[in-house]
Amino acid sequence: MxxxxxxxxxxxxxxxxxxxxxxxxxxxxxxxxxxxxxxxxxxxxxxxxxxxxxxxxxxxxxxxxxxxxxxxxxxxxxxxxxxxxxxxxxxxxxxxxxxxxxxxxxxxxxxxxxxxxxxxxxxxxxxxxxxxxxxxxxxxxxxxxxxxxxxxxxxxxxxxxxxxxxxxxxxxxxxxxxxxxxxxxxxxxxxxxxxxxxxxxxxxxxxxxxxxxxxxxxxxxxxxxDPADAFVADFMGEANVIAGEVLGPGRIVLGGTTLEAAMRDHPPGPAQIAVRPEAVSLRREGEGLKGRVSRAAFLGQTREYEVETDAGTIFVVTPASAEAFAPGEAVICRLERVIPLRG
The missing domain is CATH 3.40.50.300 (P-loop containing nucleotide triphosphate hydrolases)
Incomplete structure (x- = not known):
């Protein structure tokens, strides 16, 4: 059978x-x-x-x-x-x-x-x-x-x-x-x-x-x-898809800023980078992608933000228990994990 x-x-x-x-x-x-x-x-x-x-x-x-x-x-x-x-x-x-x-x-x-x-x-x-x-x-x-x-x-x-x-x-x-x-x-x-x-x-x-x-x-x-492309990444839940460059294992460039983040293997060179909203943490100082909060919303269990950066607008979801930020505040986006897209 x-x-x-x-x-x-x-x-x-x-x-x-x-x-x-x-x-x-x-x-x-x-x-x-x-x-x-x-x-x-x-x-x-x-x-x-x-x-x-x-x-x-x-x-x-x-x-x-x-x-x-x-x-x-x-x-x-x-x-x-x-x-x-x-x-x-x-x-x-x-x-x-x-x-x-x-x-x-x-x-x-x-x-x-x-x-x-x-x-x-x-x-x-x-x-x-x-x-x-x-x-x-x-x-x-x-x-x-x-x-x-x-x-x-x-x-x-x-x-x-x-x-x-x-x-x-x-x-x-x-x-x-x-x-x-x-x-x-x-x-x-x-x-x-x-x-x-x-x-x-x-x-x-x-x-x-x-x-x-x-x-x-x-x-x-x-x-x-591990989505195959930007369509699957965006359709299987929210995803920020940003033009960037892979420098090597765990190192990328977004908006002119060199960042370190967990990532799957990808050849060095230009790439579309998918970042899940929950894979971004916001801080007031430290290393990461600089930005400014343009929108903030409290949804009970989570908070949602839109952050304007040199790499473009990034949508961020954090637990409600995490530190809150108001529109207009300068923030640092720390990317915990990114997904360089193939093809």
């Missing part, structure tokens, strides 16, 4: 003159939660629909659990999808919603509803089977949609922007529920979002897409700490 849940081999999908997915190849491992991340129009949702069989590729080959499904319709693939809107039937009870796919597939109603009840219990929804969807919270509706997908025992479970309809606090709780469930059941999950924090929080692997292609794929830590 293959170790890969989904394999794309040079897959493209065109809509007229527009190529939404452009010569994409990847192997997504079984039992992992893989997020397709990118801005609107990058191709992530089309890629998900290609996996689901809701779109067929213009060219290339798609494999699910070792089986060539390139030309198979959605009903012929062992996949299930949780839609952004949940798509629950409002006139059916919760247990009827979950059992629906089994009944359509030929199972007896009593058996299907018994299996649906067991799945609801496993997701913490025991006792809610006779309610209508409108009688549930947003988080409960999300779990019903997941139960309806899981009861079909899919090879791959697909999520299309599953948290976009929830408020911030509920979104955090439901994403934790999805991650816990995925780990507990060893599910192969493909998850689409445009939210970087969401991707960092739930993923084993993140596939960042841009203009129908894969910009970079790796673990959340790899993409955050």
């Amino acid at each position: 293959t170790a890969d849940a989904v394999v794309f081999e040079r897959v493209s999908k065109s809509f007229g003159a527009v190529r939404a997915v452009d010569d994409v190849s990847f192997a997504l491992p079984r039992g992992a939660l893989v997020t397709l991340l990118g801005p609107s129009g990058c191709g992530k949702t089309t890629t998900l629909r290609l996996i689901a069989g809701l779109e067929l590729p213009t060219r290339g080959r798609i494999e699910i659990a070792g089986r060539d499904v390139t030309r198979l319709a959605a009903a012929e693939r062992r996949i299930a999808m949780v839609f952004q809107s949940y798509a629950l039937f409002p006139h059916m009870t919760v247990v009827e919603n979950v059992a629906y796919g089994l009944v359509v597939g030929g199972a007896r109603r009593t058996e299907a509803e018994a299996e649906a009840g067991a799945m609801l219990a496993s997701l913490g929804l025991e006792g809610l089977g006779q309610r209508l969807p409108a009688e549930l919270s947003g988080g409960q509706q999300q779990r019903v949609a997941v139960a309806r997908a899981l009861v079909l025992r899919p090879e791959v479970l697909l999520f299309d922007e599953p948290l976009s309809n929830l408020d911030a606090r509920l979104r955090r709780r439901v994403r934790e529920d999805i991650r816990d469930l995925q780990k507990r059941l060893g599910l192969s999950v493909i998850y689409v979002t445009h939210d970087q924090q969401e991707a960092l929080a739930v993923s084993d692997l993140v596939c960042v897409m841009r203009s129908g292609r894969i910009a970079q794929m790796g673990t959340p830590t790899e993409l955050y700490d």
Whole structure:
């Protein structure tokens, strides 16, 4: 049995003159939660629909659990999808919603509803089977949609922007529920979002897409700490991208100032330097990049600053407990870690 849940081999999908997915190849491992991340129009949702069989590729080959499904319709693939809107039937009870796919597939109603009840219990929804969807919270509706997908025992479970309809606090709780469930059941999950924090929080692997292609794929830590280029650096969280020069290991020049900072290996010479906002500390004196605070904001747990320097404007985030600075104050920016970008 293959170790890969989904394999794309040079897959493209065109809509007229527009190529939404452009010569994409990847192997997504079984039992992992893989997020397709990118801005609107990058191709992530089309890629998900290609996996689901809701779109067929213009060219290339798609494999699910070792089986060539390139030309198979959605009903012929062992996949299930949780839609952004949940798509629950409002006139059916919760247990009827979950059992629906089994009944359509030929199972007896009593058996299907018994299996649906067991799945609801496993997701913490025991006792809610006779309610209508409108009688549930947003988080409960999300779990019903997941139960309806899981009861079909899919090879791959697909999520299309599953948290976009929830408020911030509920979104955090439901994403934790999805991650816990995925780990507990060893599910192969493909998850689409445009939210970087969401991707960092739930993923084993993140596939960042841009203009129908894969910009970079790796673990959340790899993409955050070792981005391939300025696009990935800025998309995977905030980043200050500054033109500078690498002098050697741990030594760079920014805005005419020679600085020492932890950094990955990079050949000496001109380079784009990415600096994470939290990798900058502010001081009133000492060695570092001189600047002046142009904006300061208190956000409860953190403080945000914009600092004007000879290298350009630097966005800085510090803990709320750190020393505070007011607009107009002269400061020294000490860069704890920088990322010279390749290419």
